[in-house]
Amino acid sequence: MDTISSSLRSRDFISPTIAALISVIVNYGGTFVLVFQAAKAAGLSAEMTASWVMSISVGVGITGIWLSYRYREPIITAWSTPGAAFLVSALAVTPYSEVIGAYIISALGFIALGLSGMFERFVRLIPSGIASGLLAGILLKFGISAFGGAEFDPLLVVVLFAAYVILKRFTSRYAIIGILIIGLIYLISVKNVDFSNIKWAIATPIFVVPELSFDTLLSVALPLFVITLTGQYMPGMLVLRNDGFKTSANPILTVTGLGSLLAAPFGSHAFNVAAITAAICTGKDSHEDSNKRYIAGIACGIFYIIVGLFGVTLAALFLILPATFIATLAGLALLGTIGSSLAGALIDPKGRETALITFLATAANVTLLGVGGAFWGLVAGLAAHVLIHGHFRQKSSRMSRIKQAQQK
Known part of the structure; x- marks a missing residue:
């Protein structure tokens, strides 16, 4: 009996850990190039760039591990991707030491916001249908990208898609790890990746x-x-809420803000709770039992720390993976979350139209005044909700209970 029990406990680590690995691969392979672009714009040396990579990777790793362990939820932390995109232009015209000072001020702002509790109160006011519509709109482009890559590398997409469907039929729990392994074997066999230029080196933090x-x-x-x-x-935060996790935004803002504050002098621009890559770890594909998905948060943190210790070495390793492979892997890993988000958005007939407005406005991904499509999609959905229904807070709890029952 003890052996069987131990085996079952060991199995509980497999799916969340693989979900975490895919999340980390997608994060580094998909968006981390913005950090390198920003570093190049600032004219940073290889050592300074490695310090940035190390400080932000180790920082999000530590904060993610602590939050996930403390609250027993998959609280995935990451760097600010839109922030990195903004810094590509900002660092080109601003002295690096002043930018570091700006990082510190921004971090203090997040600590103050977390301690005030204002952000959490706002998040609680958002109707569940609108939250689901927002998440579905954010993730839609990733689902489309799972198949859009066929234009550039049709055989790779077909291999991954066929493997996913077959594995879903026979061993649904290990479908994602299966396509990851099969995809890597395929890339190596057709010599579509070259690891020869990867050199292992431990990064050294540099104080500015x-x-x-x-x-x-x-x-x-x-x-x-x-x-x-x-x-x-x-x-x-809405990703966490959509999958039934209730940790307050207050400690998340405070902890990530404190982490950003401590890491800023070494080059790190901002920690935050992850959104897109978090969805890979918060859904059922990570683990059927939501109480065990926090393992994915801890595993993510460990992977981030490992990458950080080697600075740009492992980050470069992720970057050499073909963009089509990253996009297809991410899209297939997020299919379940996209489906459940769409179902959650449309489950309540009274809120269906405003949820659909949120979904479409978010999916349009329009950037205005320097602010991205997720924000404007939420604004459009909330404005429509207030004008149509005449109230902000969701009055009926019946649909909320139905949704929570579906997530269990």
């Missing part, structure tokens, strides 16, 4: 003395704060 200026406060710190809050924290 921050400088504070009013101009940088307005031109870097404030935009970074707003972009990260609307583009990362908001959808990230």
Whole structure:
């Protein structure tokens, strides 16, 4: 009996760990190139770039492990992707020491917001249908990309898709790990990846003395704060809520803000709760039992720390994987989450139209005033909800109970 029990406990680690690995691969392979572009724009040396990679990777790893363990939920932390995109242009015209000062000010803003509790109160007001519509809209492009890559590498997409369908038929729990292994074997067999130029080297953190200026406060710190809050924290919290996790945003904001504050002098721009890659770890494909999905959060943190210790070495390893492979892998891994989000958005007949508005407006991904489509999709959905129904808070709890029952 003890052997069987031990075996069952061991099996509980497999799916969440694989989900975590895929999440990390998608994060580094899909968006981390923005960090390298920003570092190049700033004219940073290889050592300074490695310090940035190390500080942000180890930082999100530690915060993710602590939050996931403390609250027993898959709280995946990551760097601000829209923030990195913004820094590509900002670092080209701003002294690096002043940008470091802006990172510190932005981090203090997140700590203050977390301690105030204001953000959590706002998140609780959002109707569940609109939250699901927002998540579905954010993830739609990733689902489409799972098949769009066929235009560039049709055989790779066919191999991954066929493997996914067959594995779903016979061993659904291990479908994602299966397509990851099969995809890597295929890439190596057709010589579509070259690991010969990868050199292992441990990164060294480099401290940069921050400088504070009013101009940088307005031109870097404030935009970074707003972009990260609307583009990362908001959808990230709704990902957790959509999969039934209830941890308050307050400690998440406070812990990630504190982590950002400590890591900023070494080059890290901002930690936050993850959104898109978090969805790989928070759904049923990670583990059927939602109480055991927090393992994925801890595993993600461990992987991030490993990458961080080797600085740009492992980050470069992820970057050499073909874009089509990353996109297809991410899209197939997110299919279940996209489906459940769409179902959650349309389950309540009274809120179906406003949820659909949120979904379409978010999927359009329009950027206005420097703020991304997720924020404007949420604004459109909430405005429609208030104008149509005449109230902000969801009055009926029946549909909410139905949705929670479906998630269990």
